[in-house]
Amino acid sequence: MRVNTVFPFLSSPWARFLAGTCVFSLFLGMTAHAAPKPLLKPNETACCMTDAGVRVCGDTFPDQCNGRAIQIYNRQGLQIRAIAARMTQEEKAAIAAKERKEKEERLAVQEQRRKDQALLDTYSSVRDIDQMEDRAQSDIKKDITDLFNRISSAQKKRREMEQQKSEAESLSEYEKSLRIADKEIEELEDLLASKRKDLNQVRQRYDRDRKRYLELIGGRQQ
Numbered sequence: 001m002r003v004n005t006v007f008p009f010l011s012s013p014w015a016r017f018l019a020g021t022c023v024f025s026l027f028l029g030m031t032a033h034a035a036p037k038p039l040l041k042p043n044e045t046a047c048c049m050t051d052a053g054v055r056v057c058g059d060t061f062p063d064q065c066n067g068r069a070i071q072i073y074n075r076q077g078l079q080i081r082a083i084a085a086r087m088t089q090e091e092k093a094a095i096a097a098k099e100r101k102e103k104e105e106r107l108a109v110q111e112q113r114r115k116d117q118a119l120l121d122t123y124s125s126v127r128d129i130d131q132m133e134d135r136a137q138s139d140i141k142k143d144i145t146d147l148f149n150r151i152s153s154a155q156k157k158r159r160e161m162e163q164q165k166s167e168a169e170s171l172s173e174y175e176k177s178l179r180i181a182d183k184e185i186e187e188l189e190d191l192l193a194s195k196r197k198d199l200n201q202v203r204q205r206y207d208r209d210r211k212r213y214l215e216l217i218g219g220r221q222q
Helices: 013-032 089-122 126-163 171-216
Strands: 045-049 055-058 070-073 079-083
Touching: 089 171, 126 171
Parallel strands: none
Antiparallel strands: 045 055, 045 070, 070 079
């Protein structure tokens, strides 16, 4: 038996088989990551244009054509297919941005359709919109009237306190009472401003609903 003196562990047939398998697997791993070049069929020619404006052709892919737009011709000189140029990072980013925008537009259209259907399901006529708006405004207007009265009462009370300054037991207690009255009035005025804002939002909402509803039914008054 011949003994491998360089790698003694490869002396047995089984060891040599395993070693060969490992080398072959390593080769496959290395070649799997290599980008394969497209293959030309017999009688086909590949051509491209260089940066210098020179047209280069060959029966194999010219090195100058790497990453460029390539045209494939048959032996009659007719173009039979083409390979697009490799995109730059900027071009890839532009395409990705375009796809995002198109997706956002599709979702916006779907959302508008959903809202339109909900609008048609909610109202059977323009009169329905008017009645619902009146009810929504009525509650807020009641709150506004109540706040007006409370503010008026609080302001009247404060004026009376000012007139009774001389009767106060101490100046510090008098000033404290004024601060409490001022804070109460300020809080009520903030609530009033908030209710006015709510009322304006209700008007805007029903105005939008009314306008869109008329658009959806073709402007027919009901």
